[in-house]
Amino acid sequence: MDQLAAMRALRRVVELGSFTAAGEALGLSHTVVSRQISHLEAKLGAQLLNRTTRRFALTTAGTEYYAACKHILDALDDADRAVGQHQANPSGTLRINAPMAFGTQELARWLPQFLASYPELRVDLVCNDRIVDLIEDGFDVALRLTRDLPDSTLIAKRLASSRVMLVASPDYLRRHGTPRTPQDLLQHNCLTYTQVARPQEWRFTGPDGADVAVTVRGSLQANTGMALCTAALAGTGITTTASFLAHAELRSGALVQVLPDYPMRPRELYVLYPHNRHLSPKVRVFVAFAAELYASRDWD
Structure with a gap:
Protein backbone atom coordinates (compact mmCIF):
# COMPACT_ATOMS: atom_id res chain seq x y z
CA MET A 1 0.00 0.00 0.00
CA ALA A 88 14.36 27.41 -11.38
CA ASN A 89 16.59 30.07 -9.78
CA PRO A 90 20.27 29.16 -9.28
CA SER A 91 21.24 30.12 -5.75
CA GLY A 92 23.56 29.20 -2.92
CA THR A 93 27.34 28.80 -3.02
CA LEU A 94 29.16 27.48 -6.10
CA ARG A 95 32.58 26.07 -5.18
CA ILE A 96 35.04 26.33 -8.08
CA ASN A 97 38.56 24.94 -8.31
CA ALA A 98 40.95 26.33 -10.93
CA PRO A 99 44.70 26.41 -11.64
CA MET A 100 46.43 29.34 -10.00
CA ALA A 101 47.39 31.21 -13.18
CA PHE A 102 44.10 30.58 -14.95
CA GLY A 103 41.99 31.41 -11.93
CA THR A 104 43.72 34.67 -11.10
CA GLN A 105 44.55 35.92 -14.60
CA GLU A 106 41.70 34.62 -16.77
CA LEU A 107 38.74 33.40 -14.74
CA ALA A 108 38.85 36.50 -12.55
CA ARG A 109 38.29 38.63 -15.68
CA TRP A 110 34.86 37.19 -16.50
CA LEU A 111 33.65 35.87 -13.14
CA PRO A 112 32.11 39.28 -12.19
CA GLN A 113 30.00 39.16 -15.36
CA PHE A 114 28.76 35.68 -14.41
CA LEU A 115 27.90 36.79 -10.87
CA ALA A 116 26.02 39.82 -12.19
CA SER A 117 23.89 37.48 -14.30
CA TYR A 118 22.93 35.35 -11.27
CA PRO A 119 22.63 37.64 -8.24
CA GLU A 120 21.41 34.86 -5.92
CA LEU A 121 24.65 32.92 -6.41
CA ARG A 122 27.83 33.19 -4.37
CA VAL A 123 31.16 31.81 -5.57
CA ASP A 124 33.88 30.22 -3.46
CA LEU A 125 36.92 30.15 -5.76
CA VAL A 126 39.93 28.08 -4.74
CA CYS A 127 43.01 28.40 -6.97
CA ASN A 128 45.93 25.99 -6.80
CA ASP A 129 48.06 23.93 -9.13
CA ARG A 130 47.40 20.55 -7.61
CA ILE A 131 44.75 18.16 -8.85
CA VAL A 132 41.95 18.02 -6.32
CA ASP A 133 39.25 15.40 -5.85
CA LEU A 134 36.03 17.26 -6.57
CA ILE A 135 33.86 14.89 -4.56
CA GLU A 136 36.18 14.47 -1.58
CA ASP A 137 37.09 18.17 -1.39
CA GLY A 138 33.54 19.38 -1.86
CA PHE A 139 33.87 21.26 -5.16
CA ASP A 140 30.93 21.69 -7.51
CA VAL A 141 33.00 22.30 -10.63
CA ALA A 142 36.64 22.55 -11.73
CA LEU A 143 38.50 24.11 -14.64
CA ARG A 144 41.52 22.30 -16.04
CA LEU A 145 44.19 23.25 -18.59
CA THR A 146 45.81 20.05 -19.71
CA ARG A 147 47.04 18.08 -22.68
CA ASP A 148 45.65 14.78 -21.41
CA LEU A 149 42.81 14.23 -18.99
CA PRO A 150 43.14 11.19 -16.71
CA ASP A 151 40.36 8.62 -16.73
CA SER A 152 37.64 9.77 -14.39
CA THR A 153 33.97 9.39 -13.55
CA LEU A 154 33.64 13.16 -13.91
CA ILE A 155 31.97 14.78 -16.89
CA ALA A 156 34.52 16.80 -18.90
CA LYS A 157 33.39 19.45 -21.37
CA ARG A 158 36.02 20.99 -23.61
CA LEU A 159 35.78 24.78 -23.75
CA ALA A 160 38.78 26.04 -25.72
CA SER A 161 42.37 25.46 -26.75
CA SER A 162 45.23 27.52 -25.35
CA ARG A 163 48.50 27.93 -27.24
CA VAL A 164 51.69 27.08 -25.35
CA MET A 165 54.85 28.92 -26.39
CA LEU A 166 58.38 29.71 -25.33
CA VAL A 167 59.03 33.27 -24.14
CA ALA A 168 61.94 35.30 -22.87
CA SER A 169 62.72 38.94 -22.22
CA PRO A 170 64.55 40.99 -24.87
CA ASP A 171 67.28 41.63 -22.28
CA TYR A 172 67.91 37.89 -21.76
CA LEU A 173 68.10 37.29 -25.51
CA ARG A 174 70.54 40.20 -25.97
CA ARG A 175 72.82 38.74 -23.33
CA HIS A 176 72.58 35.07 -24.30
CA GLY A 177 71.51 35.01 -27.93
CA THR A 178 68.27 33.90 -29.59
CA PRO A 179 67.75 30.14 -30.12
CA ARG A 180 67.11 29.16 -33.74
CA THR A 181 66.33 25.46 -33.20
CA PRO A 182 65.15 23.41 -30.22
CA GLN A 183 68.67 21.97 -29.86
CA ASP A 184 69.96 25.50 -29.16
CA LEU A 185 67.96 25.43 -25.91
CA LEU A 186 70.59 23.12 -24.45
CA GLN A 187 72.82 26.20 -24.13
CA HIS A 188 70.19 28.28 -22.32
CA ASN A 189 68.75 28.67 -18.84
CA CYS A 190 65.31 27.04 -19.18
CA LEU A 191 62.72 27.62 -16.46
CA THR A 192 60.46 24.61 -16.04
CA TYR A 193 56.91 23.99 -14.84
CA THR A 194 56.74 21.03 -12.47
CA GLN A 195 53.02 20.21 -12.66
CA VAL A 196 53.47 18.08 -15.77
CA ALA A 197 54.64 14.51 -16.17
CA ARG A 198 58.12 15.36 -17.60
CA PRO A 199 59.00 18.95 -16.69
CA GLN A 200 62.44 18.94 -18.34
CA GLU A 201 61.21 17.49 -21.63
CA TRP A 202 60.03 20.14 -24.08
CA ARG A 203 58.39 18.86 -27.25
CA PHE A 204 57.87 20.76 -30.50
CA THR A 205 56.53 20.27 -34.00
CA GLY A 206 59.12 21.23 -36.58
CA PRO A 207 58.50 23.12 -39.84
CA ASP A 208 58.44 19.74 -41.62
CA GLY A 209 55.79 18.40 -39.24
CA ALA A 210 58.18 16.10 -37.38
CA ASP A 211 58.16 15.87 -33.59
CA VAL A 212 61.23 17.25 -31.83
CA ALA A 213 61.99 16.69 -28.14
CA VAL A 214 64.81 18.20 -26.07
CA THR A 215 65.74 17.76 -22.43
CA VAL A 216 66.41 21.16 -20.91
CA ARG A 217 68.03 22.41 -17.73
CA GLY A 218 67.84 25.62 -15.76
CA SER A 219 68.21 27.41 -12.45
CA LEU A 220 64.49 27.60 -11.61
CA GLN A 221 61.53 25.27 -11.56
CA ALA A 222 58.12 26.10 -10.10
CA ASN A 223 54.64 24.65 -9.73
CA THR A 224 52.96 27.83 -10.99
CA GLY A 225 53.34 29.45 -14.38
CA MET A 226 53.01 32.94 -12.92
CA ALA A 227 56.32 32.60 -11.06
CA LEU A 228 58.04 31.43 -14.22
CA CYS A 229 56.62 34.30 -16.28
CA THR A 230 57.74 36.80 -13.67
CA ALA A 231 61.22 35.30 -13.68
CA ALA A 232 61.33 35.44 -17.48
CA LEU A 233 60.28 39.11 -17.37
CA ALA A 234 63.22 39.73 -15.04
CA GLY A 235 65.60 38.26 -17.62
CA THR A 236 66.30 35.00 -15.77
CA GLY A 237 65.75 32.65 -18.68
CA ILE A 238 63.39 31.06 -21.22
CA THR A 239 60.14 29.47 -20.10
CA THR A 240 56.98 27.90 -21.48
CA THR A 241 53.75 29.79 -20.96
CA ALA A 242 50.11 29.69 -21.97
CA SER A 243 49.11 32.42 -24.40
CA PHE A 244 46.44 33.84 -22.06
CA LEU A 245 49.01 34.36 -19.31
CA ALA A 246 51.51 36.38 -21.31
CA HIS A 247 49.42 38.13 -23.98
CA ALA A 248 49.78 41.60 -22.41
CA GLU A 249 53.55 41.26 -22.05
CA LEU A 250 53.84 39.95 -25.60
CA ARG A 251 51.86 42.92 -26.93
CA SER A 252 53.98 45.40 -25.01
CA GLY A 253 57.25 43.74 -25.99
CA ALA A 254 58.26 42.96 -22.41
CA LEU A 255 58.37 39.31 -23.51
CA VAL A 256 59.03 37.94 -26.97
CA GLN A 257 58.18 34.56 -28.40
CA VAL A 258 61.10 32.18 -28.88
CA LEU A 259 61.18 29.57 -31.67
CA PRO A 260 57.87 30.66 -33.28
CA ASP A 261 58.46 28.18 -36.13
CA TYR A 262 58.47 25.29 -33.65
CA PRO A 263 55.01 25.27 -32.02
CA MET A 264 54.35 23.30 -28.87
CA ARG A 265 51.29 21.14 -28.37
CA PRO A 266 48.45 23.31 -27.00
CA ARG A 267 46.68 22.69 -23.73
CA GLU A 268 42.92 22.18 -23.72
CA LEU A 269 40.62 24.00 -21.34
CA TYR A 270 37.99 21.74 -19.77
CA VAL A 271 35.23 22.27 -17.25
CA LEU A 272 34.70 19.21 -15.06
CA TYR A 273 31.80 18.36 -12.79
CA PRO A 274 30.42 15.23 -11.11
CA HIS A 275 28.08 13.00 -13.04
CA ASN A 276 24.60 13.55 -11.67
CA ARG A 277 21.30 12.87 -13.41
CA HIS A 278 19.82 15.91 -11.67
CA LEU A 279 22.51 18.50 -12.35
CA SER A 280 22.18 21.41 -9.94
CA PRO A 281 21.12 24.72 -11.52
CA LYS A 282 24.22 26.55 -10.26
CA VAL A 283 26.54 24.09 -12.02
CA ARG A 284 24.37 24.00 -15.12
CA VAL A 285 24.37 27.79 -15.60
CA PHE A 286 28.13 28.06 -14.90
CA VAL A 287 28.96 25.40 -17.50
CA ALA A 288 26.62 27.03 -20.03
CA PHE A 289 28.04 30.50 -19.35
CA ALA A 290 31.66 29.34 -19.76
CA ALA A 291 30.85 27.36 -22.91
CA GLU A 292 29.14 30.33 -24.53
CA LEU A 293 31.94 32.68 -23.49
CA TYR A 294 34.72 30.63 -25.07
CA ALA A 295 32.68 29.76 -28.14
CA SER A 296 32.30 33.46 -28.96
CA ARG A 297 35.79 34.80 -28.26
CA ASP A 298 39.27 34.43 -29.70
CA TRP A 299 41.12 33.44 -26.58
CA ASP A 300 44.58 33.70 -28.13
Whole structure:
Protein backbone atom coordinates (compact mmCIF):
# COMPACT_ATOMS: atom_id res chain seq x y z
CA MET A 1 0.00 0.00 0.00
CA ASP A 2 1.19 3.51 -0.85
CA GLN A 3 0.53 5.22 2.48
CA LEU A 4 1.12 8.73 1.15
CA ALA A 5 -1.38 8.14 -1.67
CA ALA A 6 -3.91 6.84 0.86
CA MET A 7 -3.35 9.90 3.07
CA ARG A 8 -3.96 12.17 0.09
CA ALA A 9 -7.12 10.23 -0.73
CA LEU A 10 -8.41 10.64 2.85
CA ARG A 11 -7.73 14.35 2.74
CA ARG A 12 -9.56 14.77 -0.56
CA VAL A 13 -12.57 12.78 0.66
CA VAL A 14 -12.89 14.91 3.79
CA GLU A 15 -12.35 18.24 1.99
CA LEU A 16 -14.55 17.50 -1.05
CA GLY A 17 -17.24 15.63 0.84
CA SER A 18 -17.49 12.47 -1.25
CA PHE A 19 -15.52 9.55 -2.59
CA THR A 20 -16.62 10.36 -6.15
CA ALA A 21 -15.40 13.98 -5.99
CA ALA A 22 -12.14 12.87 -4.40
CA GLY A 23 -11.63 10.30 -7.15
CA GLU A 24 -12.21 12.89 -9.88
CA ALA A 25 -9.70 15.25 -8.25
CA LEU A 26 -7.11 12.49 -7.99
CA GLY A 27 -7.80 10.94 -11.38
CA LEU A 28 -9.03 7.71 -9.78
CA SER A 29 -12.33 5.86 -9.54
CA HIS A 30 -14.33 6.20 -6.32
CA THR A 31 -13.81 2.45 -5.82
CA VAL A 32 -10.02 2.85 -5.79
CA VAL A 33 -10.28 5.77 -3.36
CA SER A 34 -12.50 3.73 -1.05
CA ARG A 35 -10.08 0.80 -1.22
CA GLN A 36 -7.10 3.04 -0.39
CA ILE A 37 -8.80 4.31 2.75
CA SER A 38 -9.86 0.79 3.76
CA HIS A 39 -6.25 -0.39 3.43
CA LEU A 40 -5.12 2.60 5.49
CA GLU A 41 -7.60 1.75 8.24
CA ALA A 42 -6.42 -1.86 8.20
CA LYS A 43 -2.81 -0.76 8.54
CA LEU A 44 -3.61 1.59 11.41
CA GLY A 45 -5.98 -0.83 13.10
CA ALA A 46 -8.52 1.95 13.53
CA GLN A 47 -11.66 3.11 11.75
CA LEU A 48 -11.23 6.58 10.29
CA LEU A 49 -14.65 7.09 8.66
CA ASN A 50 -18.15 6.10 9.65
CA ARG A 51 -19.80 5.34 6.31
CA THR A 52 -23.49 5.17 5.36
CA THR A 53 -24.97 4.74 1.90
CA ARG A 54 -25.22 8.51 1.41
CA ARG A 55 -22.67 10.14 3.70
CA PHE A 56 -19.70 9.63 5.95
CA ALA A 57 -18.30 11.21 9.12
CA LEU A 58 -14.85 11.21 10.66
CA THR A 59 -14.42 9.13 13.77
CA THR A 60 -12.49 10.54 16.71
CA ALA A 61 -9.39 8.69 15.51
CA GLY A 62 -10.13 9.85 11.97
CA THR A 63 -10.31 13.49 13.05
CA GLU A 64 -6.91 13.27 14.70
CA TYR A 65 -5.40 11.37 11.81
CA TYR A 66 -6.84 13.77 9.22
CA ALA A 67 -5.26 16.73 11.05
CA ALA A 68 -1.89 14.94 11.09
CA CYS A 69 -2.24 14.03 7.40
CA LYS A 70 -2.97 17.61 6.46
CA HIS A 71 0.11 18.84 8.36
CA ILE A 72 2.37 16.22 6.76
CA LEU A 73 1.06 16.72 3.24
CA ASP A 74 1.28 20.52 3.52
CA ALA A 75 4.91 20.20 4.65
CA LEU A 76 5.70 17.91 1.70
CA ASP A 77 4.04 20.32 -0.73
CA ASP A 78 6.05 23.21 0.74
CA ALA A 79 9.26 21.19 0.35
CA ASP A 80 8.40 20.39 -3.27
CA ARG A 81 7.76 24.05 -4.02
CA ALA A 82 11.02 25.10 -2.34
CA VAL A 83 13.02 22.61 -4.39
CA GLY A 84 11.21 23.63 -7.55
CA GLN A 85 11.99 27.28 -6.91
CA HIS A 86 15.63 26.43 -6.19
CA GLN A 87 15.80 24.48 -9.44
CA ALA A 88 14.36 27.41 -11.38
CA ASN A 89 16.59 30.07 -9.78
CA PRO A 90 20.27 29.16 -9.28
CA SER A 91 21.24 30.12 -5.75
CA GLY A 92 23.56 29.20 -2.92
CA THR A 93 27.34 28.80 -3.02
CA LEU A 94 29.16 27.48 -6.10
CA ARG A 95 32.58 26.07 -5.18
CA ILE A 96 35.04 26.33 -8.08
CA ASN A 97 38.56 24.94 -8.31
CA ALA A 98 40.95 26.33 -10.93
CA PRO A 99 44.70 26.41 -11.64
CA MET A 100 46.43 29.34 -10.00
CA ALA A 101 47.39 31.21 -13.18
CA PHE A 102 44.10 30.58 -14.95
CA GLY A 103 41.99 31.41 -11.93
CA THR A 104 43.72 34.67 -11.10
CA GLN A 105 44.55 35.92 -14.60
CA GLU A 106 41.70 34.62 -16.77
CA LEU A 107 38.74 33.40 -14.74
CA ALA A 108 38.85 36.50 -12.55
CA ARG A 109 38.29 38.63 -15.68
CA TRP A 110 34.86 37.19 -16.50
CA LEU A 111 33.65 35.87 -13.14
CA PRO A 112 32.11 39.28 -12.19
CA GLN A 113 30.00 39.16 -15.36
CA PHE A 114 28.76 35.68 -14.41
CA LEU A 115 27.90 36.79 -10.87
CA ALA A 116 26.02 39.82 -12.19
CA SER A 117 23.89 37.48 -14.30
CA TYR A 118 22.93 35.35 -11.27
CA PRO A 119 22.63 37.64 -8.24
CA GLU A 120 21.41 34.86 -5.92
CA LEU A 121 24.65 32.92 -6.41
CA ARG A 122 27.83 33.19 -4.37
CA VAL A 123 31.16 31.81 -5.57
CA ASP A 124 33.88 30.22 -3.46
CA LEU A 125 36.92 30.15 -5.76
CA VAL A 126 39.93 28.08 -4.74
CA CYS A 127 43.01 28.40 -6.97
CA ASN A 128 45.93 25.99 -6.80
CA ASP A 129 48.06 23.93 -9.13
CA ARG A 130 47.40 20.55 -7.61
CA ILE A 131 44.75 18.16 -8.85
CA VAL A 132 41.95 18.02 -6.32
CA ASP A 133 39.25 15.40 -5.85
CA LEU A 134 36.03 17.26 -6.57
CA ILE A 135 33.86 14.89 -4.56
CA GLU A 136 36.18 14.47 -1.58
CA ASP A 137 37.09 18.17 -1.39
CA GLY A 138 33.54 19.38 -1.86
CA PHE A 139 33.87 21.26 -5.16
CA ASP A 140 30.93 21.69 -7.51
CA VAL A 141 33.00 22.30 -10.63
CA ALA A 142 36.64 22.55 -11.73
CA LEU A 143 38.50 24.11 -14.64
CA ARG A 144 41.52 22.30 -16.04
CA LEU A 145 44.19 23.25 -18.59
CA THR A 146 45.81 20.05 -19.71
CA ARG A 147 47.04 18.08 -22.68
CA ASP A 148 45.65 14.78 -21.41
CA LEU A 149 42.81 14.23 -18.99
CA PRO A 150 43.14 11.19 -16.71
CA ASP A 151 40.36 8.62 -16.73
CA SER A 152 37.64 9.77 -14.39
CA THR A 153 33.97 9.39 -13.55
CA LEU A 154 33.64 13.16 -13.91
CA ILE A 155 31.97 14.78 -16.89
CA ALA A 156 34.52 16.80 -18.90
CA LYS A 157 33.39 19.45 -21.37
CA ARG A 158 36.02 20.99 -23.61
CA LEU A 159 35.78 24.78 -23.75
CA ALA A 160 38.78 26.04 -25.72
CA SER A 161 42.37 25.46 -26.75
CA SER A 162 45.23 27.52 -25.35
CA ARG A 163 48.50 27.93 -27.24
CA VAL A 164 51.69 27.08 -25.35
CA MET A 165 54.85 28.92 -26.39
CA LEU A 166 58.38 29.71 -25.33
CA VAL A 167 59.03 33.27 -24.14
CA ALA A 168 61.94 35.30 -22.87
CA SER A 169 62.72 38.94 -22.22
CA PRO A 170 64.55 40.99 -24.87
CA ASP A 171 67.28 41.63 -22.28
CA TYR A 172 67.91 37.89 -21.76
CA LEU A 173 68.10 37.29 -25.51
CA ARG A 174 70.54 40.20 -25.97
CA ARG A 175 72.82 38.74 -23.33
CA HIS A 176 72.58 35.07 -24.30
CA GLY A 177 71.51 35.01 -27.93
CA THR A 178 68.27 33.90 -29.59
CA PRO A 179 67.75 30.14 -30.12
CA ARG A 180 67.11 29.16 -33.74
CA THR A 181 66.33 25.46 -33.20
CA PRO A 182 65.15 23.41 -30.22
CA GLN A 183 68.67 21.97 -29.86
CA ASP A 184 69.96 25.50 -29.16
CA LEU A 185 67.96 25.43 -25.91
CA LEU A 186 70.59 23.12 -24.45
CA GLN A 187 72.82 26.20 -24.13
CA HIS A 188 70.19 28.28 -22.32
CA ASN A 189 68.75 28.67 -18.84
CA CYS A 190 65.31 27.04 -19.18
CA LEU A 191 62.72 27.62 -16.46
CA THR A 192 60.46 24.61 -16.04
CA TYR A 193 56.91 23.99 -14.84
CA THR A 194 56.74 21.03 -12.47
CA GLN A 195 53.02 20.21 -12.66
CA VAL A 196 53.47 18.08 -15.77
CA ALA A 197 54.64 14.51 -16.17
CA ARG A 198 58.12 15.36 -17.60
CA PRO A 199 59.00 18.95 -16.69
CA GLN A 200 62.44 18.94 -18.34
CA GLU A 201 61.21 17.49 -21.63
CA TRP A 202 60.03 20.14 -24.08
CA ARG A 203 58.39 18.86 -27.25
CA PHE A 204 57.87 20.76 -30.50
CA THR A 205 56.53 20.27 -34.00
CA GLY A 206 59.12 21.23 -36.58
CA PRO A 207 58.50 23.12 -39.84
CA ASP A 208 58.44 19.74 -41.62
CA GLY A 209 55.79 18.40 -39.24
CA ALA A 210 58.18 16.10 -37.38
CA ASP A 211 58.16 15.87 -33.59
CA VAL A 212 61.23 17.25 -31.83
CA ALA A 213 61.99 16.69 -28.14
CA VAL A 214 64.81 18.20 -26.07
CA THR A 215 65.74 17.76 -22.43
CA VAL A 216 66.41 21.16 -20.91
CA ARG A 217 68.03 22.41 -17.73
CA GLY A 218 67.84 25.62 -15.76
CA SER A 219 68.21 27.41 -12.45
CA LEU A 220 64.49 27.60 -11.61
CA GLN A 221 61.53 25.27 -11.56
CA ALA A 222 58.12 26.10 -10.10
CA ASN A 223 54.64 24.65 -9.73
CA THR A 224 52.96 27.83 -10.99
CA GLY A 225 53.34 29.45 -14.38
CA MET A 226 53.01 32.94 -12.92
CA ALA A 227 56.32 32.60 -11.06
CA LEU A 228 58.04 31.43 -14.22
CA CYS A 229 56.62 34.30 -16.28
CA THR A 230 57.74 36.80 -13.67
CA ALA A 231 61.22 35.30 -13.68
CA ALA A 232 61.33 35.44 -17.48
CA LEU A 233 60.28 39.11 -17.37
CA ALA A 234 63.22 39.73 -15.04
CA GLY A 235 65.60 38.26 -17.62
CA THR A 236 66.30 35.00 -15.77
CA GLY A 237 65.75 32.65 -18.68
CA ILE A 238 63.39 31.06 -21.22
CA THR A 239 60.14 29.47 -20.10
CA THR A 240 56.98 27.90 -21.48
CA THR A 241 53.75 29.79 -20.96
CA ALA A 242 50.11 29.69 -21.97
CA SER A 243 49.11 32.42 -24.40
CA PHE A 244 46.44 33.84 -22.06
CA LEU A 245 49.01 34.36 -19.31
CA ALA A 246 51.51 36.38 -21.31
CA HIS A 247 49.42 38.13 -23.98
CA ALA A 248 49.78 41.60 -22.41
CA GLU A 249 53.55 41.26 -22.05
CA LEU A 250 53.84 39.95 -25.60
CA ARG A 251 51.86 42.92 -26.93
CA SER A 252 53.98 45.40 -25.01
CA GLY A 253 57.25 43.74 -25.99
CA ALA A 254 58.26 42.96 -22.41
CA LEU A 255 58.37 39.31 -23.51
CA VAL A 256 59.03 37.94 -26.97
CA GLN A 257 58.18 34.56 -28.40
CA VAL A 258 61.10 32.18 -28.88
CA LEU A 259 61.18 29.57 -31.67
CA PRO A 260 57.87 30.66 -33.28
CA ASP A 261 58.46 28.18 -36.13
CA TYR A 262 58.47 25.29 -33.65
CA PRO A 263 55.01 25.27 -32.02
CA MET A 264 54.35 23.30 -28.87
CA ARG A 265 51.29 21.14 -28.37
CA PRO A 266 48.45 23.31 -27.00
CA ARG A 267 46.68 22.69 -23.73
CA GLU A 268 42.92 22.18 -23.72
CA LEU A 269 40.62 24.00 -21.34
CA TYR A 270 37.99 21.74 -19.77
CA VAL A 271 35.23 22.27 -17.25
CA LEU A 272 34.70 19.21 -15.06
CA TYR A 273 31.80 18.36 -12.79
CA PRO A 274 30.42 15.23 -11.11
CA HIS A 275 28.08 13.00 -13.04
CA ASN A 276 24.60 13.55 -11.67
CA ARG A 277 21.30 12.87 -13.41
CA HIS A 278 19.82 15.91 -11.67
CA LEU A 279 22.51 18.50 -12.35
CA SER A 280 22.18 21.41 -9.94
CA PRO A 281 21.12 24.72 -11.52
CA LYS A 282 24.22 26.55 -10.26
CA VAL A 283 26.54 24.09 -12.02
CA ARG A 284 24.37 24.00 -15.12
CA VAL A 285 24.37 27.79 -15.60
CA PHE A 286 28.13 28.06 -14.90
CA VAL A 287 28.96 25.40 -17.50
CA ALA A 288 26.62 27.03 -20.03
CA PHE A 289 28.04 30.50 -19.35
CA ALA A 290 31.66 29.34 -19.76
CA ALA A 291 30.85 27.36 -22.91
CA GLU A 292 29.14 30.33 -24.53
CA LEU A 293 31.94 32.68 -23.49
CA TYR A 294 34.72 30.63 -25.07
CA ALA A 295 32.68 29.76 -28.14
CA SER A 296 32.30 33.46 -28.96
CA ARG A 297 35.79 34.80 -28.26
CA ASP A 298 39.27 34.43 -29.70
CA TRP A 299 41.12 33.44 -26.58
CA ASP A 300 44.58 33.70 -28.13
